[in-house]
Amino acid sequence: MPTSKQDFFKFVESVPFIDTHSHAAGMDTGTPVDDKAPLTLAQIIFFDYLTYLAGSAVDDIKVLDGLAGTMDKAVERSYAQIAPILDKYRALSTWRVMREGLRTLHGFEGMEINASNFDALDQKVRAKYAELGQRAWLRSALVGSNTTLQNQMVTLPYVTDHYEALSYDERRAQQAFLLPSLILDGYLFSGFASGTPGRLRTLELLNAAMGKYEDYLDVLGKALDLFKARGGWTVKLLIGYHRSLYFEEVSDRRAEDLWVKAKGTPQRNLHPDEFKALQDNLCWHLLELSRDRGLGLQVHMGYSYPTRNTDPELMMNVVKSNRLQGLKLDICHSGWPNHGGAMVMARTFRHTYFNFCWTPMLGSSLGRRIMSEAIDIVPSNKLLIGTDCATAEAFVGTVALLRSEVSTVLWEKVEGGLITEETARGVAKAIFHDNSIEYYGQSVLRLPGVQG
Ligand SMILES: [Zn+2]
Numbered sequence: 001m002p003t004s005k006q007d008f009f010k011f012v013e014s015v016p017f018i019d020t021h022s023h024a025a026g027m028d029t030g031t032p033v034d035d036k037a038p039l040t041l042a043q044i045i046f047f048d049y050l051t052y053l054a055g056s057a058v059d060d061i062k063v064l065d066g067l068a069g070t071m072d073k074a075v076e077r078s079y080a081q082i083a084p085i086l087d088k089y090r091a092l093s094t095w096r097v098m099r100e101g102l103r104t105l106h107g108f109e110g111m112e113i114n115a116s117n118f119d120a121l122d123q124k125v126r127a128k129y130a131e132l133g134q135r136a137w138l139r140s141a142l143v144g145s146n147t148t149l150q151n152q153m154v155t156l157p158y159v160t161d162h163y164e165a166l167s168y169d170e171r172r173a174q175q176a177f178l179l180p181s182l183i184l185d186g187y188l189f190s191g192f193a194s195g196t197p198g199r200l201r202t203l204e205l206l207n208a209a210m211g212k213y214e215d216y217l218d219v220l221g222k223a224l225d226l227f228k229a230r231g232g233w234t235v236k237l238l239i240g241y242h243r244s245l246y247f248e249e250v251s252d253r254r255a256e257d258l259w260v261k262a263k264g265t266p267q268r269n270l271h272p273d274e275f276k277a278l279q280d281n282l283c284w285h286l287l288e289l290s291r292d293r294g295l296g297l298q299v300h301m302g303y304s305y306p307t308r309n310t311d312p313e314l315m316m317n318v319v320k321s322n323r324l325q326g327l328k329l330d331i332c333h334s335g336w337p338n339h340g341g342a343m344v345m346a347r348t349f350r351h352t353y354f355n356f357c358w359t360p361m362l363g364s365s366l367g368r369r370i371m372s373e374a375i376d377i378v379p380s381n382k383l384l385i386g387t388d389c390a391t392a393e394a395f396v397g398t399v400a401l402l403r404s405e406v407s408t409v410l411w412e413k414v415e416g417g418l419i420t421e422e423t424a425r426g427v428a429k430a431i432f433h434d435n436s437i438e439y440y441g442q443s444v445l446r447l448p449g450v451q452g
Contacts, residue, residue, distance in 0.1 A: 018436035021357035021386025030162030035133040038126035042077035079118035101397030141392035148449035155198030159230035177450035213259040240310035255281035296328035357386030
């Protein structure tokens with residue numbers, strides 16, 4: 001029963017989405033307990049990516065100071081102040097999803113956000129955040145975009161301190177849809193700023209000291225137990241931003257010697273090669289402990305500089321090792337620009353998955369090309385997708401883009417006579433919904449999902 005392109009697109013929109021990659025529920029540590037600050041339009045626009053890339057576009061980015069990652073108070077910026085940067089972004093897909101999310105959620109006149117509509121839109125944004133608060137606002141955006149469950153990258157205090165700080169009802173509402181993923185970098189003495197307080201707080205929560213090497217391994221296992229007991233689902237490595245993803249299998253004997261020499265501060269007391277060797281050893285243990293607890297591994301791959309540090313094939317020894325058999329690996333961001341190797345891995349190894357997250361929002365033409373290739377090459381149950389956004393606005397724009405790009409790519413194959421429409425529907429349903437259940441396990445279905 002061949003239908004129309006329009007029917008097919010509608011079908012794809014009707015598939016409940018499980019978002020496998022997100023930061024929208026308060027970044028690594030959670031939203032403030034009182035989450036009703038009247039956040040400004042400039043703050044939402046420059047909450048993450050559009051600030052990160054500003055240094056490549058203009059000489060002076062001081063005007064953006066205090067906008068990224070700040071959600072506990074309103075930060076004011078006028079249109080005139082941000083326009084010189086915004087004007088460089090007008091053609092970027094990363095801007096387009098933000099703009100379209102703002103249009104869907106708040107509404108504005110005309111094609112672009114400019115001097116004539118900025119202030120009116122700013123008022124609407126502030127009013128919405130002040131009325132609902134960040135958490136309820138995100139939940140309503142999830143319902144509106146037919147998203148049932150959503151990953152959240154976190155440090156351990158998110159599922160302990162942050163959850164506990166919320167009222168009973170609010171906590172239940174958040175736990176109903178969130179799939180927390182524990183960022184491991186801090187336990188490896190590396191990564192972004194939240195990793196160190198995350199590690200220190202872990203020691204407090206477990207009433208433990210850094211101690212001897214074996215004691216630390218014990219802490220790592222207990223941290224994962226606590227994370228899982230508080231509703232954790234996966235673990236995450238972002239460490240490719242800071243070093244190579246090649247983790248050598250360093251002996252425990254060598255690691256123990258290095259641990260003694262490190263005296264609790266390996267980054268200071270060890271030579272860089274020794275530091276890497278200790279990290280390598282600890283990482284293998286962390287991955288083994290995660291596998292034993294059924295926690296899948298998500299790895300930031302591809303986008304970073306230099307890109308060779310995050311080539312998915314650097315983790316081939318991990319994927320092929322008997323020691324880590326059964327560990328599910330989610331290759332994030334398509335591994336682009338090393339997506340070819342990522343596809344070969346997902347096509348070869350049972351527990352390796354190819355995740356489109358971020359790719360279409362980074363560049364919609366890139367996303368379309370990579371999706372089309374991956375659908376041709378990788379078995380359909382091995383493809384995952386996620387938004388990788390940090391605000392409800394960018395999230396809504398990105399979900400709409402993901403659905404339309406997957407629809408376009410699949411419909412092209414139907415029209416070209418390459419696959420049947422029935423197959424195309426099956427692949428779309430697999431990408432947006434079914435494959436997440438394979439990746440997370442059937443037990444994920446016990447979660448009630450987001451309630452409006
Ligand atoms: Zn991310």
